Amino acid sequence: MSQKAGGSLRSLRRTNQEQLLALLIDQGPLHRAALARLAGVSRTTVSTIVNELLERGLVAKAEGKPIADLDGRAGDLLSVNPRAAVVAGMNHTFDGVWVHLGDLSAREVASAGTALDPDTGPAERIAAGASILRRLLDEEGLGLGQVLGAGVGVPGPIHRGTGVVGVSLPGQPWSHVNAADEFERALGLPVTVENNTRLEGVAEARWGAGRSVANLLYFGLSSGIGSGLILDGRLYRGAVGAAGELGHVSVSVNGPACRCGNRGCLVLRAGIPAVLAALRPVFGDAMTLDEMLDRTVAGDRAGERVLADVGAVVGQVLANLCNLLNPQRIVVGGELSRVGELLLTPMRTAIRRYALALVREVDVVQAELGRDVPPGSGLGARIGALGGAALVLSETPDLAAALNRVAAKGATA
The missing domain is CATH 1.10.10.10 (Winged helix-like DNA-binding domain superfamily/Winged helix DNA-binding domain)
Structure with missing residues (x-):
């Protein structure tokens, strides 16, 4: 022959x-x-x-x-x-990093994370994440060659063409960093870098409150405010990768100046720092986020009023999104979502008031993933890492061919 x-x-x-x-x-x-x-x-x-x-x-x-x-x-x-190969998810928040390993059936193989000082630079953050990934692989008896790829989350918008993280607020550690190149170099893997709020949305769409929903809006209420759009079953990123930056939608053109250069941004009304600032005269300067949430859920009237105001202003913004995109369901996540209906009920009321009749009955629900995660243990980082692994499974070009290459590489190793 x-x-x-x-x-x-x-x-x-x-x-x-x-x-x-x-x-x-x-x-x-x-x-x-x-x-x-x-x-x-x-x-x-x-x-x-x-x-x-x-x-x-x-x-x-x-x-x-x-x-x-x-x-x-x-x-x-x-x-x-399912153990023929694994996928990795890694999520970097302002104060930590979490790494998730999953098999091909999307079951967790291992996960771990660590806290980081908010002033930590990108190189140290990448090294911390890479170290955790290598340790998890060693503990599971897996080699780097058995990893199909890694989905990595960072704060901020990521340019689709260049992989460079854009500036949404001054002082963010990832601003102007070519995160895609840096992570691929450090991890030695195919890497997809994505905004970490979007990764939370991907996780909820696959395993949480957005299961089986083709048109989904995930809305994350945390220190910053972002969203993930799942349209016709796929993550929507926009022309250059900046879709979903709802925190810097102006809700008051004459409002206070935001560090992004705009005025009256939603994050100044509904982000965690704004909520804590509104409640400090009542709760005291030493109040932590967890204490504020616990007191509010327990029935503190001041906390209830402030969170109701947050729900109302967020609902106005979401009403416009409903008019524009007509999602089937809105999933509300982030730390503030822990108060549940105290936030969701005024949100639904505002949507019904300001959205067009045809779209105003959209389903608004609390995020499901991580409800059993103790407060202060990196909820957002964990869920984003889970979404990073899901992104590898859903967006690896020709997953079967990639799996075949991984197996062939292992056979010749």
Whole structure:
């Protein structure tokens, strides 16, 4: 056989392997007859390829009752081996970093994080995240070559074309940093860098309050305010990657000056610093965020009034978004969402008042993920890291081919 013919056969076999892997990734467990029908190849070809994939550890027999074939024979259910590779999510907040490892079925393999001083520079932050990732891989007996990629979250807008983090507020540690290049260099992996509030939205869309919702708006109320737009089932970033910066929508053109250069920005009314400042005359200067939230949930009238005002002003902004985008559901996350209906009820009232009749009955719910995470333990960082891993699973170009490359790399290591 000529070298050219041998190469063509290897290429065809690899193409068929990736076709079967793609079917198992997209549709879940299937038996061999179904694979043959969907792939348009013979059962003999499927059996040969499946045996190779089983040998390489890319495919495993799935749990479940065998399904009868069309000719009466039973066939084992097959699925992608969830431990054939892992995906990484890493999320950097102003005061910490969290790393999440997940398998191909989206189950957690390991996760850990650490607190960081807000004045820590980008290089030290990247090194801290890379160190945690390497430690988790070592503890799980995994090599870097088994990681399909990493989804990394940082505060601020990221330019889609260059990977450079833009400036939304002065003094942010990531401003003007080419985060995509820096993370790829430090991690030695394919990296997608994304705004960390968007990653929280991706996590909620996949596993939380946005499950099975094609048009979703995630709204995060924290020190800053951002959003994640899931439109027709995909994360929407805008022309250059700046979509969703709702914190700097002006709610009062004659309002106080914001550090972004605008006046009357929403973050000056509804961000955590604004809420704490409004309550300090009542709660005292030493009040922490957790204490404020606990007192408010316990029925403190001052806290209830301030959070109701936040819900009302946020609802006005969201009413405009409903008119523009007509989401099916709005998921409200971030630390302030812990007060639940104290915030959501005035938010819904404002949306019904200011939105058009056709869109005003939008479903507004509290974020689900992380409700069992203790206060002060990095909720946003954890959820964003989970979203980073989800982003790798949903946006890796030709996931089946990438998985095949990872397995081939492991075989020659």
